[in-house]
Amino acid sequence: MQDTILTVKNYENARIEYDAYRNEVTNLQNAPQNDANKNKLLEIQVTYDDRKRKWERLMQDTHTKMNLLNENKNTVMKQQLEMFNSAVIAYFSGNGEQLSDILSEYHIKTRKLSGDDDATSKSFLARQEG
Numbered sequence: 001m002q003d004t005i006l007t008v009k010n011y012e013n014a015r016i017e018y019d020a021y022r023n024e025v026t027n028l029q030n031a032p033q034n035d036a037n038k039n040k041l042l043e044i045q046v047t048y049d050d051r052k053r054k055w056e057r058l059m060q061d062t063h064t065k066m067n068l069l070n071e072n073k074n075t076v077m078k079q080q081l082e083m084f085n086s087a088v089i090a091y092f093s094g095n096g097e098q099l100s101d102i103l104s105e106y107h108i109k110t111r112k113l114s115g116d117d118d119a120t121s122k123s124f125l126a127r128q129e130g
Helices: 002-030 035-092 096-105 124-129
Strands: none
Touching: 002 035, 035 096
């Protein structure tokens, strides 16, 4: 995740550099054509092409990383929905053992509800009053 954020920041910086050189090339192309301007235009054009390639590469990297994050999100959501579906089926079928197995498989801790009036079964407000 942090790598993706760093790539996006680099992409934004590359876009700013690319835009700056693109504007400079445009300004030099519109300027009067003398030897000094032609030489400077050639130098700036090389830098502009380099910045454009860098920006395009970072744009592709950003798209790839965002796609990977999206796929990972979808995989996690699918797994969570399958777990939830299994737990709901076990709960409503009255199969407490299967429900306990599902919850322990995913490391979900449950709280046992009992009729005891000890401190752990009291609500927060009841514990404050007592």
